[in-house]
Amino acid sequence: xxxxxxxxxxxxxxxxxxxxxxxxxxxxxxxxxxxxxxxxxxxxxxxxxxxxxxxxxxxxxxxxxxxxxxxxxxxxxxxxxxxxx
Amino acid sequence: xxxxxxxxxxxxxxxxxxxxxxxxxxxxxxxxxxxxxxxxxxxxxxxxxxxxxxxxxxxxxxxxxxxxxxxxxxxxxxxxxxxxxxxxxxxxxxxxxxxxxxxxxxxxxxxxxxxxxxxxxxxxxxxxxxxxxxxxxxxxxxxxxxxxxxxxxxxxxxxxxxxxxxxxxxxxxxxxxxxxxxxxxxxxxxxxxxxxxxxxxxxxxxxxxxxxxxxxxxxxxxxxxxxxxxxxxxxxxxxxxxxxxxxxxxxxxxxxxxxxxxxxxxxxxxxxxxxxxxxxxxxxxxxxxxxxxxxxxxxxxxxxxxxxxxxxxxxxxxxxxxxxxxxxxxxxxxxxxxxxxxxxxxxxxxxxxxxxxxxxxxxxxxxxxxxxxxxxxxxxxxxxxxxxxxxxxxxxxxxxxxxxxxxxxxxxxxxxxxxxxxxxxxxxxxxxxxxxxxx
Numbered sequence: 421x422x423x424x425x426x427x428x429x430x431x432x433x434x435x436x437x438x439x440x441x442x443x444x445x446x447x448x449x450x451x452x453x454x455x456x457x458x459x460x461x462x463x464x465x466x467x468x469x470x471x472x473x474x475x476x477x478x479x480x481x482x483x484x485x486x487x488x489x490x491x492x493x494x495x496x497x498x499x500x501x502x503x504x505x
Numbered sequence: 506x507x508x509x510x511x512x513x514x515x516x517x518x519x520x521x522x523x524x525x526x527x528x529x530x531x532x533x534x535x536x537x538x539x540x541x542x543x544x545x546x547x548x549x550x551x552x553x554x555x556x557x558x559x560x561x562x563x564x565x566x567x568x569x570x571x572x573x574x575x576x577x578x579x580x581x582x583x584x585x586x587x588x589x590x591x592x593x594x595x596x597x598x599x600x601x602x603x604x605x606x607x608x609x610x611x612x613x614x615x616x617x618x619x620x621x622x623x624x625x626x627x628x629x630x631x632x633x634x635x636x637x638x639x640x641x642x643x644x645x646x647x648x649x650x651x652x653x654x655x656x657x658x659x660x661x662x663x664x665x666x667x668x669x670x671x672x673x674x675x676x677x678x679x680x681x682x683x684x685x686x687x688x689x690x691x692x693x694x695x696x697x698x699x700x701x702x703x704x705x706x707x708x709x710x711x712x713x714x715x716x717x718x719x720x721x722x723x724x725x726x727x728x729x730x731x732x733x734x735x736x737x738x739x740x741x742x743x744x745x746x747x748x749x750x751x752x753x754x755x756x757x758x759x760x761x762x763x764x765x766x767x768x769x770x771x772x773x774x775x776x777x778x779x780x781x782x783x784x785x786x787x788x789x790x791x792x793x794x795x796x797x798x799x800x801x802x803x804x805x806x807x808x809x810x811x812x813x814x815x816x817x818x819x820x821x822x823x824x825x826x827x828x829x830x831x832x833x834x835x836x837x838x839x840x841x842x843x844x845x846x847x848x849x850x851x852x853x854x855x856x857x858x859x860x861x862x863x864x865x866x867x868x869x870x871x872x873x874x875x876x877x878x879x880x881x882x883x884x885x886x887x888x889x890x891x892x893x894x895x896x897x898x899x900x901x902x903x904x905x906x907x908x909x910x911x912x913x914x915x916x917x918x919x920x921x922x923x924x925x926x927x928x929x930x931x932x933x934x935x936x937x938x939x940x941x942x943x944x
Contacts, residue, residue, distance in 0.1 A: 442790035454752065458791040460877035461755040462833070469834045480830040484750025 429475070429503075430496035436470045437492060450492040464489075471495075475503040516585040518683045519576065521845025522801050524584055524856065527576065527649050529901035532857040536721045536902035537924065541648040543898035544617040545656055546641055551889025553632065553640045555601045561667045561887070562630055566595045568666075568676055571799055572627055576649070582850050583685040586650075586800070598622045599630040609633065609641060610730065616643045617897040618725040627651075642886070652801045653896060653911070654787055657880030658794050660894075667887040680796045686846045697844035699835065704863040707809055711778035713770050713870050717905050718926035726899045728922050729933045731940060735915035741944045749822045755875040755910075756825040758919070758944070759784065759808070760818060762873065762908040765939035767815050769932045770870075780810040783869040786838045787877065794880050804838035807869070861903070872900050872907035879912045898922060 438445040488498045530541035573589040627647035646656045745757035770776035789802045814820045900907035905924035
């Protein structure tokens with residue numbers, strides 16, 4: 421895994437959220453909250469599954485705090501900090 | 506082998522989920538004589554003129570010949586929805602009743618339990634006038650043709666039509682095409698294996714179920730409706746986020762409903778097994794709802810919760826989160842959707858019996874639905890103020906008991922529905938109190 425900068429992680433997350441919501445990636449803004457983008461419990465868990473596959477992080481067992489997960493940008497920052505080398 | 510079939514204008518092939526919903530209808534008809542319908546109630550404040558309302562409904566439903574269709578079967582054995590000939594009458598009834606001074610909850614419950622006027626009808630409107638500026642519009646939907654989000658979207662389109670908006674683009678966008686799904690058989694059988702594995706796992710432990718009365722025929726469904734204000738809803742959402750995790754509203758409300766129902770199971774000595782909860786999952790992306798208004802676009806996930814962890818909220822939430830994660834990770838909702846295509850070969854009466862085999866005559870302890878973003882995005886209905894929009898679903902038997910959460914603007918509604926006799930009035934009241942306290 422060589423994708424680790426916040427921007428790279430953010431780009432990957434934008435692609436994945438767009439896929440889950442069947443939207444164009446351009447419509448996914450990293451600073452807009454995930455619920456405002458249209459994600460619900462199921463869509464959010466789908467995203468967590470993708471994160472485990474892509475970055476090796478099993479976040480479902482973490483605290484899932486609003487601060488870390490509210491936006492794609494916040495999520496990318498956490499992933500880039502924690503994802504294994 | 507891939508069999509390509511041309512789409513036909515007079516048919517819409519039914520998916521395996523549509524056929525499963527049909528089997529739940531057959532199951533319920535056999536058990537209680539009722540059917541798999543649900544009612545959405547719009548409570549409005551403002552004027553409602555019966556003649557104009559009737560006129561609007563008649564003109565609106567003429568746009569959707571699909572409402573006059575019926576299920577049929579192809580020479581390939583694929584079931585389909587047969588569209589009526591162009592120009593055929595669309596059977597939709599509209600009734601008006603003055604109910605001033607009467608108990609509106611009882612009237613709405615009676616309405617939800619009524620059968621659609623005839624086998625050809627799939628939607629019925631009943632208007633209850635409390636006074637000149639307060640009305641309940643109860644719309645009964647055939648579940649074979651609408652799911653919850655589809656029905657909300659239908660009502661949203663009706664509102665726009667009634668206030669004179671040009672809806673032609675959205676009506677043209679509605680998709681009534683579905684392939685026959687007579688290909689990729691290996692993929693369907695592989696998906697079936699995943700389903701069977703999971704069902705076997707569920708069957709290993711005894712299932713906690715509420716006993717149903719011996720004589721079920723003619724029994725109605727009872728409803729216990731809980732309305733939450735915008736402030737209460739906001740506070741619940743905050744607590745869900747803090748306790749269950751960000752965007753974990755569904756697991757949080759499910760945990761609360763299980764905690765609140767557990768005493769009723771325990772009193773009947775059936776609370777020692779595992780609680781198995783079927784949860785419907787919308788497979789439509791939010792933007793696709795207007796185009797996918799008709800038929801069922803859902804699948805299911807199942808939660809198996811040992812009774813022993815119910816008193817421990819933290820452990821319960823963790824179990825719910827992990828099971829949801831694992832089922833999405835292994836692709837269970839899509840596998841169920843895919844594998845159910847194979848079952849379409851079975852007549853509904855056979856499928857409805859077969860569905861109960863793996864769990865020895867049961868289906869689940871409880872049905873649970875949490876509708877996400879509402880398909881009805883307006884605070885008015887046909888010129889009047891929309892006070893509330895409430896779902897009153899009849900729960901298929903078995904399990905005969907379900908909990909349903911939906912949004913009406915910034916407000917949340919929670920509805921417990923159960924076959925008469927499964928809970929006492931006192932238990933239903935206590936459940937309401939407990940849900941309010943625990944949420």
